Amino acid sequence: MGSPYGFCFARDISERKRVEGALREANEALEQRVRERTAELERQSRRTELILANTNDGFFAVDPAGRLRDANAAFARLLGYTRDELLQLSIPDIEVDESPDDVAAHIERVRREGFDRFDTRHRRKDGSVVPVEVSVSEVLLAGEPLLFAFVRDITQRQAAHRQLQAAKEEAERANLAKSEFLSRMSHELRTPLNAILGFGQLLGLSATAEQAAHVREIVAAGRHLLTLIDEVLDLARVESGQLSVSPDAVALLPLLHECLKLVRPQADARGVQLLQPPGTCHVHVRADRTRLKQVLLNLLSNAVKYNRPLGSVSVACVAEPGHVSIRVSDTGAGLTAEQCARLFVPFERLDAEARQIQGTGIGLALTKRLVELMGGTVGVESTRGVGSTFWVRLALAAPPASDAPAESPPPVPTAADGVVPREVLCIEDNPANLRLIEGIFATRRDIRLLTAIAPGLGLELARVHRPALILLDIGLPDMDGFAVLECLRRSEATRGIPVVAVSANAMPRDVERAKAAGFDAYLTKPLDIAQLLRVVDEMLGRAAR
Structure with missing residues (x-):
């Protein structure tokens, strides 16, 4: 007979239900994040497609084999x-400047370095060519490397x-023509x-x-004319960018004393007192x-x-942080604000003509350009x-290291009886200039x-x-002075003779060319007789050593 009782087993599944609920919630959250990320990627993709579709720049993507993919x-x-x-083509089909191997x-x-930017030419469908700038980089898209x-x-x-x-070449040709004109003038x-001089x-x-x-x-008028010529040519060279400066540490006080000494005869003639700096x-x-x-003398x-008769001129130096202002003051009639505004304009002379004062109105304009070339400023x-007080503001410089003692000047030959004359050869094709040289050495x-x-x-x-x-003119017929110098240097008999260039070509490039060619010195016409004799005595003294 069977048992009247049955068996029933029960198990608590609360924890399992809780875990299942948590897993279900996690799956739902993950699915939500996946949906959100997918939507974001789709939005980004649509935004990228929209940008690429509306940009003015071209875009293409290629695979590592060079086939266009987009x-x-x-x-x-x-x-x-x-x-x-386009998607049926490869880069060699559209690239003009590179062969398939080059591509x-x-x-x-690009794959190795990650990025490149270069100019090239692409071939259009009709066979014409268009120059393009290409910016390319490597990206991974769904695990596939592509070049964008x-x-x-x-x-x-x-x-x-x-x-x-x-335009640049035309400007250079114009500058060259201007330079040639200035040199010729x-x-x-x-x-x-x-x-004349x-x-x-x-x-x-x-x-x-x-x-x-x-x-x-006669000499004063000639020198005045020479000064005007130099000022006009200097201003033209500055404005055409052909005049350069060589900044260095310049001792100011000795230079001021030197300039005051040169201006003193002019001041004495007018009774103007020059005060020492x-x-x-x-x-x-x-x-x-x-x-x-040149600036200070002007x-x-x-x-x-x-200035007024019996007036005075003073020079002062005012120190500023890193700079110094050189102030030149006079006791003249002074200027109005309107006149001050016109001072540094080329050929502006204010009332100089009425007062019968010589000049062209170039000096202050040139002064301004020169000071600016040296990194300074000028004003009044x-x-x-x-x-009036005119000032020039320049940067201070450290004093240079002490130089070695200068060599003693060469002895100047005397004309005493019994002295054997030294021969000096002058090669000059202008008869008047040749007579001048003969008169100087007479x-x-x-x-x-x-x-000759x-x-x-x-x-x-x-x-x-x-x-x-040898004193050698540059502008000779048949062969110029440079060719003559080359012949002298090639000959064993004449290669050691000092040669001084004497020329009316006074442009800086002319002087530089002569120095580079091997001339021992360069003298410009009109000749300063004292300077000529100093150079001749120096060369003869050097040759006698």
């Missing part, structure tokens, strides 16, 4: 294909570059002035008291010494010219009826002058006589 409408329009036609190597380089390239048509950019290059103006100086050596006064007028000027400034001297000369302060008993009016004769005299020095 392209936007702009790239299709650029090359004249439909998008479907493969370029793709490998953005393409920009640079036809207009290249056309603008060609126009700019053509300098030569043509200086050649007659050489005779040279013979004027010679006349002054033996003139009577009455004649001496006339000679002084104070000790605050004992500094070094960064400037081109020659050009700074300011000091103007301060004398536009003036009070009507009191006077009183030098220690020098025997040889002259043609290059060939000059070379023959040099070979036969082997003079101690």
Whole structure:
């Protein structure tokens, strides 16, 4: 007989239900995040497609084999294909400047380095060529490496570059023509002035008291004309960018003393007192010494010219952080604000004509350009009826290291009896200039002058006589001075003779070319007789060592 009882087993599944619920919630959350991420990717994809579809730049994607996998409408329009036609092509089909092997190597380089930007040319469907700029980078898309390239048509950019290059070349040709014109004008103006000033100086050596006064007028007028010529040519060179400066540490106080000494005769003639600069000027400034001297002489000369009789001119130096201002003050009539605004304009002379003051109105304009070339500034302060102060502001410079003691100057030969004359050969084709040289050396008993009016004769005299020095004109007929110098240097008999260039070509490039060619010195016409004799004595003293 069976048992009246049955067995029932029960198990608590609360934990399982809780875990199942948690898993279900986690799955639902994960599915939600996947849906959200998918939607975000779809939005990004649509946004990317929208950007690529509407951008003006072309876009294409290629696989590592160089086959086009995608392209936007702009790239299709650029090359004249439909998008479907483009996707049947490879890079070698559209690339003009690279062979298939070059394309493969370029793709490998981009994959290795990750990015590249370059200019190239693409071939359109109709066979025409378009210049493009390509920016390409490697990306991984669904695990597949692709190269994304953005393409920009640079036809207009290249056309603008060609126009700019053509304009630059035209400007360079214009500058060269201007430079040639300035050089020719300098030569043509200086050649007659050489005779005027040279013979004027010679006349002054033996003139009577009455004649001496006339000679002084001739020489003064000639030098004034030379100054005007130099100022006009300097201003033209500055404005055409052909005048350069060589900034260095310049001791200011000695330069000021030198300039005041040069201006003193002009000041004495007008009864103007020149006050000595104070000790605050004992500094070094960064400037081109020659050009700074030109600036200071112009300011000091103007301060004398536009001063009142028995007035004064003073120089002051005001220290500023890293700079110094050089102030040149006069006790003249002063200027109005309107006149000050016009001062640095070329050929602006204010009321100078009415006051019969010589000049062209170039000096201050040139001064401004020169100071700016040296990295400085220039200005004026003036009070009507009191006077004016012109200032130049330049950077301070550290004093240079002490130089080695200068060599003693070479002994100057005397004309005493018994001295054997040294031969100096002058090769010059202009008869007036040749007579001037003969007149200069007529009183030098220690020098025997040889002259030649043609290059060939000059070379023959040099070979036969082997003079101690040769004065050589540059602008000779048949062969210029550079060719003559080359012949002299090639000959064993004449290669060691010092040669001094004497020329009316006074442009900086002319001087630099002569130095590079091997001339021992360069003298410009109109000749300064004292300078010529100093150079001759220096060369003869050097040759005698």
